[in-house]
Amino acid sequence: MVRRQGIGSLSCKKSQQRQPMSLLNDLSHIFGEAFEQAGLDRTLGTVVVSQRPDLGQFQCNGALPAAKTAGRLPREIAQDIVNRVQADDRFAFLSLAGPGFINIRLTDGFLAREMQVVADDPRYGVSEVRPLRVLVDYGGPNVAKEMHAGHLRATIIGDSLKRISRYLGHDTLGDVHFGDWGTQMGMLIIEIAHRHPELPFFDPDYEGEYPMIDITLDDLETMYPLVSARCAENLEEAERARIATFELQQGRAGYRALWQQLHDTSMAAHRRDFASLGVEFDLWDGESTVHNRIGPMIQRLIRSGVVTDSEGAVVITIDQPGDKTDMPPFLVAKSDGGYLYSTTDLATVEQRVDDLSRRLLLYVVDARQSFHFEQVFRAARRSGIAPESVGLEHIKFGTMNGPDGKPFQTRKGGVLKLRDLISMVTEAADNRLSEADIAQEYPDAERAEIARKVGLAALKFGDLSNHRASNYLFDLDRFASFEGKTGPYLQYSAVRIKSILRNAEEAGLSPGPLVPPSVETERNLLLYLARLPEVLERTFELRAPNHVAEYAYDLATQFNRFYEECHILRETDPARQASWLKLVALTLGELDLLLDLLGIEVPERM
RNA sequence: GCCCUCGUAGCUCAGGGGAUAGAGCAACUGCCUCCUAAGCAGUAGGUCGCAGGUUCGAAUCCUGCCGAGGGCGCCA
Numbered sequence: 105m106v107r108r109q110g111i112g113s114l115s116c117k118k119s120q121q122r123q124p125m126s127l128l129n130d131l132s133h134i135f136g137e138a139f140e141q142a143g144l145d146r147t148l149g150t151v152v153v154s155q156r157p158d159l160g161q162f163q164c165n166g167a168l169p170a171a172k173t174a175g176r177l178p179r180e181i182a183q184d185i186v187n188r189v190q191a192d193d194r195f196a197f198l199s200l201a202g203p204g205f206i207n208i209r210l211t212d213g214f215l216a217r218e219m220q221v222v223a224d225d226p227r228y229g230v231s232e233v234r235p236l237r238v239l240v241d242y243g244g245p246n247v248a249k250e251m252h253a254g255h256l257r258a259t260i261i262g263d264s265l266k267r268i269s270r271y272l273g274h275d276t277l278g279d280v281h282f283g284d285w286g287t288q289m290g291m292l293i294i295e296i297a298h299r300h301p302e303l304p305f306f307d308p309d310y311e312g313e314y315p316m317i318d319i320t321l322d323d324l325e326t327m328y329p330l331v332s333a334r335c336a337e338n339l340e341e342a343e344r345a346r347i348a349t350f351e352l353q354q355g356r357a358g359y360r361a362l363w364q365q366l367h368d369t370s371m372a373a374h375r376r377d378f379a380s381l382g383v384e385f386d387l388w389d390g391e392s393t394v395h396n397r398i399g400p401m402i403q404r405l406i407r408s409g410v411v412t413d414s415e416g417a418v419v420i421t422i423d424q425p426g427d428k429t430d431m432p433p434f435l436v437a438k439s440d441g442g443y444l445y446s447t448t449d450l451a452t453v454e455q456r457v458d459d460l461s462r463r464l465l466l467y468v469v470d471a472r473q474s475f476h477f478e479q480v481f482r483a484a485r486r487s488g489i490a491p492e493s494v495g496l497e498h499i500k501f502g503t504m505n506g507p508d509g510k511p512f513q514t515r516k517g518g519v520l521k522l523r524d525l526i527s528m529v530t531e532a533a534d535n536r537l538s539e540a541d542i543a544q545e546y547p548d549a550e551r552a553e554i555a556r557k558v559g560l561a562a563l564k565f566g567d568l569s570n571h572r573a574s575n576y577l578f579d580l581d582r583f584a585s586f587e588g589k590t591g592p593y594l595q596y597s598a599v600r601i602k603s604i605l606r607n608a609e610e611a612g613l614s615p616g617p618l619v620p621p622s623v624e625t626e627r628n629l630l631l632y633l634a635r636l637p638e639v640l641e642r643t644f645e646l647r648a649p650n651h652v653a654e655y656a657y658d659l660a661t662q663f664n665r666f667y668e669e670c671h672i673l674r675e676t677d678p679a680r681q682a683s684w685l686k687l688v689a690l691t692l693g694e695l696d697l698l699l700d701l702l703g704i705e706v707p708e709r710m
Numbered sequence: 711g712c713c714c715u716c717g718u719a720g721c722u723c724a725g726g727g728g729a730u731a732g733a734g735c736a737a738c739u740g741c742c743u744c745c746u747a748a749g750c751a752g753u754a755g756g757u758c759g760c761a762g763g764u765u766c767g768a769a770u771c772c773u774g775c776c777g778a779g780g781g782c783g784c785c786a
Contacts, residue, residue, distance in 0.1 A: 156729060165728060168766070202729055203766065287785060417784055429713040430782070438784045445786050474714060475781055502715075540748070570723065573715065575779070577722060582735070586748050589734040596748050604745050642726070654724060664749060673745045
């Protein structure tokens with residue numbers, strides 16, 4: 105483990121605890137020691153970024169809560185702490201304010217030393233955690249349904265969480281969890297049988313090779329609503345679909361063969377959509393993946409006595425004392441022996457825990473399914489499938505709404521395909537390039553690539569900058585303006601830095617050691633750069649990528665202020681210029697990382 | 711009916727028990743002979759839904775009410 109340099113008198117003791125390499129942690133450590141020397145709890149020494157930049161860069165509020173237990177005045181404790189910490193070259197001042205706040209300002213020299221370490225660290229001061237075996241379940245497309253605007257959130261929030269989890273050092277898998285094993289499969293089978301009864305899939309006695317049928321996702325997408333509507337109003341149709349589903353799950357050869365083709369056709373389209381979003385999965389599994397373990401799982405549950413029979417169905421009782429709402433039994437298998445969403449979800453927990461050795465399962469799924477996940481998680485606990493040591497979390501998110509405040513729809517009232525949504529933002533970006541007369545001289549291919557990256561950035565940042573749990577309004581005009589707090593703003597900031605570094609290189613200039621900051625915008629940029637570790641930690645703790653989005657925006661803003669004030673390439677002091685080049689390189693590194701964690705790519709120029 | 715989520719500036723949204731609640735857009739005023747103006751500086755804009763409670767301290771935690779959205783066994 106690398107122990108950071110530059111903290112001077114900080115004693116490391118012989119404690120086995122890892123000392124995270126972050127400025128805030130270092131400061132908290134210093135103040136924690138002071139509290140301990142004063143006979144108080146060292147956790148009181150937590151240092152946070154100041155709420156009042158006019159009064160200090162950082163603050164420590166530990167004296168306030170300490171006052172009560174210690175039976176002393178908060179200001180007196182604060183003074184005591186300040187006395188114990190002071191007297192070296194790290195702090196420009198430590199001052200008391202209000203009821204007992206300690207305001208902290210670092211010396212520019214100390215700040216530069218600290219940030220030099222960060223600048224030399226490929227991880228920018230972010231320590232790797234003790235790895236957890238994590239699985240993120242996100243995306244969740246279905247057979248026969250092209251992905252639509254509603255899948256956007258599941259996909260990019262999940263993708264971002266996976267990236268963040270992995271960056272922090274967790275052993276992380278992403279699983280697309282394809283919806284390919286439920287009743288909709290039976291419906292599609294009877295619909296195709298209805299249209300083409302002559303096909304051998306439906307002949308139970310057929311023994312030859314099954315033909316490849318010519319069917320597209322578009323075809324399936326037309327069929328599904330038709331048959332679904334018929335089943336809703338016609339009990340006989342619904343019964344046929346139910347039986348077909350059951351027989352498929354029981355292994356009827358013709359149905360399996362047909363299923364495979366429907367699966368593959370749908371999956372190919374989804375892969376294309378995910379690819380255009382720049383999203384990849386480690387596992388392209390689905391409900392059908394766990395089919396073979398469902399039977400044994402149910403047998404085991406019956407033997408262990410956790411399930412009971414309810415009107416012919418297999419259920420687990422999951423209500424608990426203190427429940428605030430009715431908690432109906434969890435259905436493991438239908439009365440006809442068929443399986444449903446609940447069944448595969450439970451078996452999938454088992455697979456992820458037993459076969460994949462996961463210890464934290466994150467389900468990035470629409471908030472409307474929170475009741476379902478509460479049931480699945482309880483059933484998994486009650487049945488012992490997921491011991492308490494395994495974390496089960498529903499990472500719920502709200503809907504993307506249109507201007508009417510309802511889930512986003514096209515003008516005609518239909519759902520907006522994800523593909524079309526991507527085209528819309530790409531086109532908007534392309535228009536913007538033309539309007540601003542930018543990139544006109546770039547090759548067509550590069551121009552198109554810039555438009556693609558900028559459009560996607562607008563889309564992703566616009567989504568991820570909202571807290572996942574809240575519904576948000578998708579306003580294309582606002583997104584297409586690419587001004588202010590948008591993905592393109594962040595890309596633009598990064599691109600300007602790249603341009604500086606390119607120009608510097610051409611001029612034979614190279615980055616050098618950081619010297620103490622001389623202007624406020626430079627100092628602020630350094631201070632912002634130091635926050636990265638806590639931001640990433642907190643983002644993952646809360647499973648809320650908007651914290652990364654927010655921080656990335658603030659960081660870019662700090663850089664742009666510095667950029668306006670300090671002309672790097674015109675700077676006449678060589679040491680200062682080299683230091684500034686180092687600073688902007690560090691800024692680019694962090695910005696690039698943050699954008700990558702949001703799934704946003706930065707073009708070389710734009 | 712019960713449960714969950716949300717309610718913050720004109721609009722869209724951030725906000726970690728701490729001091730004077732922030733950003734973007736829209737409005738108004740400035741800044742391109744200078745590293746990319748998709749930028750920067752500034753002005754104006756608020757009973758943080760309402761009422762209690764916990765706390766030295768609440769937009770933040772608890773309770774109730776109001777409003778919006780969503781959910782509540784063989785669909786996913």
